[in-house]
Amino acid sequence: xxxxxxxxxxxxxxxxxxxxxxxxxxxxxxxxxxxxxxxxxxxxxxxxxxxxxxxxxxxxxxxxxxxxxxxxxxxxxxxxxxxxxxxxxxxxxxxxxxxxxxxxxxxxxxxxxxxxxxxxxxxxxxxxxxxxxxxxxxxxxxxxxxxxxxxxxxxxxxxxxxxxxxxxxxxxxxxxxxxxxxxxxxxxxxxxxxxxxx
Numbered sequence: 282x283x284x285x286x287x288x289x290x291x292x293x294x295x296x297x298x299x300x301x302x303x304x305x306x307x308x309x310x311x312x313x314x315x316x317x318x319x320x321x322x323x324x325x326x327x328x329x330x331x332x333x334x335x336x337x338x339x340x341x342x343x344x345x346x347x348x349x350x351x352x353x354x355x356x357x358x359x360x361x362x363x364x365x366x367x368x369x370x371x372x373x374x375x376x377x378x379x380x381x382x383x384x385x386x387x388x389x390x391x392x393x394x395x396x397x398x399x400x401x402x403x404x405x406x407x408x409x410x411x412x413x414x415x416x417x418x419x420x421x422x423x424x425x426x427x428x429x430x431x432x433x434x435x436x437x438x439x440x441x442x443x444x445x446x447x448x449x450x451x452x453x454x455x456x457x458x459x460x461x462x463x464x465x466x467x468x469x470x471x472x473x474x475x476x477x478x479x
Contacts, residue, residue, distance in 0.1 A: 341406060343401070349446070358441055364397055364476075377395045378395075379391035387420040389416050393410055414465055417471055428466075442461050445460075458476070
């Protein structure tokens with residue numbers, strides 16, 4: 282039997298840190314850290330499980346709406362700005378951009394689509410982001426399609442909103458729903474965003 286793999290600090294499982302969540306503007310005391318499962322001895326003929334480096338925050342998928350809402354809380358405008366507008370991809374570029382668009386109804390505004398991560402239960406979840414920011418009373422051919430909104434403009438628009446932790450639709454989707462009126466690039470807009478965690 283091969284010896285159980287151990288990390289340099291002598292632990293078989295690395296501690297999951299909430300430091301990243303705190304740095305992103307979230308209160309670590311507001312979430313519950315999920316302890317790692319106990320170490321198991323690898324079976325003969327199999328490779329030992331690789332130990333995660335210290336400080337790693339696991340990306341998980343909540344099992345169902347009940348588990349999600351047990352640990353989730355509504356997101357404030359500041360938290361939405363951190364989660365959406367200030368999120369970056371692996372190359373340091375904005376993870377999301379509000380794209381200027383003319384909708385099938387004739388109204389104009391911005392469309393948002395992509396994915397980001399946010400702290401949840403001491404770990405983190407990947408959110409699939411979909412939604413629109415429609416300029417109120419913008420129907421008509423005289424209204425030009427707006428330019429894309431940069432992250433700073435988008436962040437300012439989110440400050441007056443709130444993300445509500447909930448489920449929606451017949452397919453059992455859950456996550457945060459952002460709905461309300463705000464201002465983006467000098468325009469009054471109606472916001473409808475879905476941040477799905479499953």
